[in-house]
Amino acid sequence: MGVRSKPSPYDTAVVRKAGKGLTMQATSLANRHIRSGVLKNQFVREIDRFEQCLVNDVERGKKTKEQALTEMKREQSSLMEQSSLIASKGIGTIAGAMQVAAGGAICIYSAASLCSIGALLVTHGFNNMYENGKYFVDGDEDATGLVREAYQGAAEFAGYPKSYGNMAYYGVDLALSGYGMVAKTTTVKDADKAYQILSKGTSQTWTKSRNAKRFKLFRYSAEDYLRGYQAASKGSLFIETLSDASSIHSISKEVKTVD
Template identity: 30%
Template sequence: MYINRNDDYFSTMGALAARSVTESSLALSKFLGNVSVKLRFQSDVKKFTDHNLGILSSASSSESAKSQAIQDLKQEKLYLAEQENTLRNNMAQKYAIIEIKKENDVYTYILKGVGLVAGAAQFITGVALVTMTSQTIVGYVAGSAMIIHGAGNFEENLTSILNNDADYKGYLKLGYEHAFEFIGSDKKTANLVYGGVDIALSGYGVFRSVLKPEAWRLFYYIKEDYVLSYKTMGGYALSFEILADGVTLKSTYDAYNDPANSKK
């Protein structure tokens, strides 16, 4: 009878916590404009809640595992509430700054503002990975690298915007250039590697496990939502065809093909 009472307790508390998480995710979905992105965000949350409800309903789960499942659900609820507070109080804003260049009758479109948001989100993700209690070697290394790259993206894009200098290079990117020059290579190779590392690390955050509480779960979808909104616009916006890492890919490609970067 004691075991049955415990099972009833875990089932009841788990159901309440899961419902609270689901309701919060539905409320937060209004910050996402694209329907498919909204559905993916909600699906992400559902996988998380279903995983924990599965632990709570399994006869083979220990009491400690069930207690942890309830704690994870409660923690996710707190994270979602913090994200909502951040957005409602304009502590993080969605915006875009588009730079248009014309060289030799060819127009180049660069979406600068999203980089600022992405850099901050990447920085936060890296901190979360490093401070996790259970850590794999891969997670720790990736987490440390993401903190460095996230801070580099933030510094480079913010300075570029504030100084109205589209050609500004952040300290991290310059560090890559100096390192590759030191070993006898050139700047364009350094920038190609820098861009590749940045894209790979962003992918690590995107394809993370969705079965644990996420401090910035919604923010993973904000950049995708913002980019997709451009793809639905008319006129010149239709030519952007920007994917999540399209800005980094394009700037990396341009840098590699710029003769000036071949100088050692």
């Protein structure tokens, strides 16, 4: 395979300008979605390295100007899509991770006396992570997890439509989220330690998945939310409030389908 001829100074300048524009966009989105200064800088540096590699490829004749610009535009579109989805899919995935951490904390630090509630939190949490997070892996916006399917199956077995199962799922999810927030501050001793241990593992599992690199902004934003949740009760309440608002909205939609 032959090496392409080197580009003109004009072509290189165009690619450099587009690359700087991509980095500026990344900086703007980082300021919007990431609070941690460390994570914010890591995210911007990752995007900056991406665009610099494309510039270098053009300068060395490995890529044409058009190829580099196409890749930059694709990355820009991906970042904007992630930005718009963080408020819905991202929050749902993060809230699910928090439910898993809360369920584990309740079970561990209640000496197993509240494991039934903890197990429900964990199963709902994993289901929410699956349903919301699957979009970031294969683009499926309407994923249905096994837990929700169980609710739907129970509703149909009782002679009701699936929408009744969905309403039951969201209702239990709201109740569990509320209990998880209360338990963190009043019921479970040393719960913060369990949150840090369990949510750290959840975050690492997610961010190290094979396809996660395609969603840079979401990865850094998710880790930022989890760190903030571990550090401050206000952050946890904010995330849980957004998640609960989403559940209430979903219940409202299901009620309309029944009517």
